[in-house]
Amino acid sequence: MVQETTQAPPSAPAAPARALLPFILPAVVVGVAASLVFVGVSTAAERLQRVLWGPLPDALGVGRYSVLWMSVVLTATGVAVGLVVWKVPGHAGPDPATLGLDARVLPPAVLPGLVLAVGLMLAGGPSLGPENPVIAVNVGLAAWLGARLLPRTPGTLWPVLAEAATIGALFGTPVAAALVISEALAGRPMRGRLWDNLFAPLTAGACGAMTTALVARPTLDLGLPPMGRPRAVDVLAALVIASAAAVLGLCAVYAFPHLHAAFRRLRHPMLMLPAGGLVLAALAALGGRLTLFKGLSEVGELARDPQGWSAGQFATMAVVKLAALLVAASCGFRGGRIFPAVFVGTALGLAAHALVPAVHPSLGVATAVLGMLLAITRQGWVSLFTAAVLVASPAITALLCIASLPAWLLVTGRPEMQLRADGTPVR
Secondary structure (H helix, E strand, O other), rough: OOOOOOOOOOOOOOHHHHHHHHHHHHHHHHHHHHHHHHHHHHHHHHHHHHHHHHHHHHHHOOOOOOHHHHHHHHHHHHHHHHHHHHHOOOOOOOHHHHHOOOOOOOOOEEEHHHHHHHHHHHHHHHEEOOHHHHHHHHHHHHHHHHHHHOOOOOOHHHHHHHHHHHHHHHHHHHHHHHHHHHHHOOOOOOOOOHHHHHHHHHHHHHHHHHHHHHHOOOOOOOOOOOOOOOOOHHHHHHHHHHHHHHHHHHHHHHHHHHHHHHHHHOOHHHHHHHHHHHHHHHEEEEEEEOOOOOOOOOOHHHHHOOOOOOHHEEEEHHHHHHHHHHHHHHOOOOEEOOHHHHHHHHHHHHHHHHOOOOOOOOHHHHHHHHHOOOOOOHHHHHHHHHHHHOOOOOOOHHHHHHHHHHHHHHHHOOOOOOOOOOOEEEE
């Protein structure tokens, strides 16, 4: 009797160390430089923000967050960014609604205008984060300088290094960069083993994260009380909250192309952006000052006092912030969607805790952020990672993995919060 045996196909051969060593120096340089660009843009924007929302209204005798001042600053921010988009060479890059974390390589002439546009946006109060524009700037710089300084290095390497370095700098850890890059590699033909392909991006991400930690000392931990041993009711709460947050996020995703088309009917950045700023001012008047800006500092303020607002107030802030994110992303402000989505999820999670006190605040925040990020970004690993580090509670990790399953079933295959050039949503 002849016994048939089946052999598994051989795994991809590992790259020798001498093939990986030449990538270390470029990865280190890109990692440090990308972090410094991010910190520089953020620091300049924060200083301008303190002037716009502090000494300036005080000197004019106007309330810092009065309806009048919010209307003036947000509309003026729209005018300023509109001028950049209209007159500065490169027009601050392509339509931001068409961009995601995987930035395309932009010509060097576009980058100064993009930096100026994102700095003005961050200082002026629209509900967007720095991630997409800063990644695009670092990718463009790395590709341009790398091709001139090290022409023998594969050109495809520089965008990957810059993206990983910037994500590491943004989140303060290279783990986020490794997760994003590994998720991107899953859809591409890959030569060699996974860790060989991750070696250089992980090096860049680690250097970006360490540089940011040394220079700016950021933290994503909200300082919420740690959760104890999970109970059966916690599983149910995690499933419900994550799914509800994903559904709310999908409502914004489905509205995105329609609102984007409405602003595009104005046809000119000097009309679209000021109009968007005026709408954002009206939303801020409804939701309060915490619904302004990218949302990271404001999330910390919410978390420091989970009992300070009612369930209705938390829910109102979540809905208003999501609407503000939708408007800012549709009218042409240059910015990313992750940090505002974190605020929305945090407010929703605290609303769940205020409505049902048995829901632990850490559980509510983590699962709501998870569901919201899955709907807005469609990045599974980043959503899980961000939700986990916000609460720094090991007991929640398994609950997050369970909660991600129905939330992912709700969002997968549906339109994303990113558009093609013709205005149709990416799927």
